[in-house]
Amino acid sequence: MELIPTATAMENFGCHLARACHHRAILHLCGDLGVGKTTLVRGFLQALGHRGIVKSPTYTLVEPYQIGEYQIYHFDFYRLGDPEELEYLGIRDYIDGNVLCLIEWPEKGGAFTPAPDVQIQLSHHAEARLLELKACSEIGQSIIAHHKRMAD
DSSP states (O other): OOOOSSSSHHHHHHHHHHOOOSSSSEEEOOTTTSSSHHHHHHHHHHTTTTTTTOOOTTTEEEEEEEETTTTEEEEEOOOOSOHHHHHHHHHHHHHHSSSSEEEEEEGGGGGSSSOSSEEEEEEEEEEEEEEEEOSSSHHHHHHHHHHHHHHO
């Protein structure tokens, strides 16, 4: 577990996480509203070279980014009415190949949500945030190990 004291620290965490990722990974971002999921994604994308605005795709469900050699999809399932909508969206097509997927509110997609390589649990802790990383695959173990080496 890590204590993240500010929004800037959350962006920095996202930056370090991006540098630990390969060209293919699925990251689940879990936590209540306002806990910093999109802030983490902003730092992640900026570390890879994105210079524009990063907004949560709450209404569109997905925001694609092509940054150099990276194909990244930022999903937000918060307003998903029915998990089956992901099937109509073509969720499997998005995760096919060398892509990085960051999924906010993955639990709302039920069985249609792609399995994570890394689950990121965020929670409020006074004025700060508590962050916990959990590897869910070999790719996830590699990402977390790389992240820990960079943090040391």
